[in-house]
Amino acid sequence: MNDRDRRWSLAAAISSIAVFGVGIGIGGPLLSLMLEGRGTDSSITGLNAGAGFAGVLIGPLLMPPLVSRFGFRNFLLAALPLSLILFLLLKPFDNVGAWFVLRFFGGLSGSSIFAASEAWISQLVGDKKRGRIMGIYTASLSAGFATGPAILTQTGVVGWPPFIACAIIEIVAMLPLLFVPAGSGHAALSGSHPVAMIRRMKSVVALVVLFAMYEGSTIALLPVWGERSGLSVVSAASLISAVFVGAILLQVPIGFFSDLAGRTMTIRVCAVIGVAGAILLPFLADDRLPLLIAVAIWGGFTTGIYPVALATVGDRFRGADLLNANAGLVIAYGTGALFGPIVGGAAMDAWNPHGITVMLAAMFVAVLIMSSWRRGAALRLPAGSSPTPQ
Numbered sequence: 001m002n003d004r005d006r007r008w009s010l011a012a013a014i015s016s017i018a019v020f021g022v023g024i025g026i027g028g029p030l031l032s033l034m035l036e037g038r039g040t041d042s043s044i045t046g047l048n049a050g051a052g053f054a055g056v057l058i059g060p061l062l063m064p065p066l067v068s069r070f071g072f073r074n075f076l077l078a079a080l081p082l083s084l085i086l087f088l089l090l091k092p093f094d095n096v097g098a099w100f101v102l103r104f105f106g107g108l109s110g111s112s113i114f115a116a117s118e119a120w121i122s123q124l125v126g127d128k129k130r131g132r133i134m135g136i137y138t139a140s141l142s143a144g145f146a147t148g149p150a151i152l153t154q155t156g157v158v159g160w161p162p163f164i165a166c167a168i169i170e171i172v173a174m175l176p177l178l179f180v181p182a183g184s185g186h187a188a189l190s191g192s193h194p195v196a197m198i199r200r201m202k203s204v205v206a207l208v209v210l211f212a213m214y215e216g217s218t219i220a221l222l223p224v225w226g227e228r229s230g231l232s233v234v235s236a237a238s239l240i241s242a243v244f245v246g247a248i249l250l251q252v253p254i255g256f257f258s259d260l261a262g263r264t265m266t267i268r269v270c271a272v273i274g275v276a277g278a279i280l281l282p283f284l285a286d287d288r289l290p291l292l293i294a295v296a297i298w299g300g301f302t303t304g305i306y307p308v309a310l311a312t313v314g315d316r317f318r319g320a321d322l323l324n325a326n327a328g329l330v331i332a333y334g335t336g337a338l339f340g341p342i343v344g345g346a347a348m349d350a351w352n353p354h355g356i357t358v359m360l361a362a363m364f365v366a367v368l369i370m371s372s373w374r375r376g377a378a379l380r381l382p383a384g385s386s387p388t389p390q
Contacts, residue, residue, distance in 0.1 A: 005181050009073075010124045010133070012176035016076065017117040018140035019173035020083075024110065025148015026155075026166045027087055031099070033157045044096060051100045055107025056334030060327035061194055063112035067323055072120040073180045076113060080177075083109040084170045091163050111330050119326035122314035128259060130314050131266070134307035135255025142247035142303065194327040201316065201325060203370060204309050205332045207267070210363050211305045212336025214274075217344030218243065218299075221356050228353035229285035242292045246300030254304035255311070263312045266304070267371040273301040274364030278357045305367065306333075 028049070035045045067075045086106045090099060118137070125133045151169075155161040198205050219240060226236030258266035277298030284291040313325045347355035 006124055009180050010121060012180050013072070013076075013117050013120050013124070014137050014140055015176045016080070016173045017114065017137070018144045019169060020080065020113065021141045021144025022148045022151070023084075023087070023166045023170045023173070025145045026152050026162060026169070027148075029149055030152055030157055030162050030166075031090065031103075035096070037157065040096065048096060048099055048103060050338060051103040052107030052110075053334050053338040055104040055109075056111040056337075057331055059108035059111035060115040060330040062108070063115050064194065064320065064323045064327055066112075067116050067119075068320060072116055073177055075116055077174060077177050079109055079113050079116070080170060080174050083113060084167060087170075088163055088167060091160060107334075111334060115327045115330040116323075118310055118329070119323045122310060122326070123318075123322060125314070127315055130311045131258035131263070131308065132252055132255035134311045134314070135251035135253070135258075135304070137310075138303065138307040139248050139251035142244050142251070146241065146244035146248070194324045194331065197317075197321065197325045198328040198332070201313060201328070204312055205328060207305065207309050207367060207370060208329050208332040209336040210367055211302075211309070212333040213340030213343065214302060214336075214360055214363055215306075216337035216340030217356065217360070220341040221344045221348065222295075225281075225348070225353045225356050226285070228348075229282070231285070231288070235288055238292065239295050242295040243299030243303070246296035246298065247303040249296075250300030251304060251307060254301065255307060258308050258311060263308050263315070264371050266308050268368060270301045270304045270308070271364045271368035271371060273298060274305075275361050275368065277302070278361035278364060281357050282354045302364070 032045055032049065035048065063075070070078075083106060086102055086109060090102055093099070093102065121133065121137055122130065151165055152162060155165045222239045222243070223236040226239050227233060231239075254266060254270070257269070277294060280294060281291070281298075284294055309329065310326070313329060314322065317325045344356045344359055347359040349355070351358065
């Protein structure tokens with residue numbers, strides 16, 4: 001692939017997944033609000049959302065052989081329409097039982113899209129710029145997630161309009177891929193299975209599980225913490241917006257830093273700010289503006305852990321191993337995101353409302369210890385895994 005095709009493929013992969021993120025930003029709250037409007041028990045609503053995470057644990061296992069056979073571009077051009085169809089079927093098959101099935105397969109297809117996109121992006125960039133490119137990817141995806149709920153406020157949650165809006169967005173997500181050269185973006189057919197790759201990168205997998213637990217519990221419970229701490233409903237909801245603002249603004253600088261100072265040092269910095277921010281939040285609950293600023297900075301640095309983990313894996317592996325490694329990371333993320341809100345909710349029950357902040361501080365302490373153990377050797381290139389230059 002020449003430099004022009006490489007640059008276009010990279011832009012297409014990032015823009016497609018960012019636009020796809022807008023659709024996810026619409027779909028998640030839409031379905032929860034629809035169930036809430038019918039008086040559905042909150043435990044059923046949570047289990048229904050959990051069906052999607054069950055699919056996340058399986059989809060990445062099916063993705064590598066398909067990408068190896070058909071290439072990244074062709075795989076995504078098949079998986080994106082499938083994801084769209086599964087989402088649109090939620091409207092005519094409008095009952096909780098059918099939604100369990102459709103959301104499971106939606107999680108399966110969506111997770112495979114993310115795993116393939118992240119592996120493709122990592123494959124397209126060289127080691128010297130991998131951190132900043134992964135930062136651009138994460139910032140773009142965060143912008144997509146943040147845009148989705150804003151669109152939902154315009155379409156409402158009744159009838160077809162939100163589904164049509166999501167359909168249009170996901171069709172737009174496919175367009176950049178149509179201009180990628182058809183023969184580009186293949187991975188080797190051989191390589192370790194994703195489960196084997198998880199064993200080969202246990203520390204990075206543990207890092208991603210902890211990050212996903214943080215992200216899942218924060219999105220689900222930070223507004224609840226805010227309201228119980230005395231904030232208005234609007235102010236409590238704005239805490240998530242602040243997290244996204246920080247994630248959008250700080251990912252590229254964090255990526256630059258990781259390229260210059262190293263992945264392990266960057267993880268340590270993010271973990272230290274993660275601990276400090278979690279400890280600080282209860283003391284700022286009565287001061288809205290300082291709280292929002294602190295949450296934005298905290299959310300930006302804590303979100304930086306994931307793209308640095310992706311860059312670490314990109315530094316280590318190539319070809320099919322990279323593809324399977326990214327599949328393993330998505331499985332790790334799905335596991336953490338599934339259990340994070342459960343653990344966070346239990347922490348809030350144990351100490352209302354600040355148990356969630358204690359749990360988050362403890363998690364970032366664990367990340368810091370992990371990255372500092374033997375001077376961060378666990379996050380470096382393992383023996384016998386020397387990659388070839390890109």
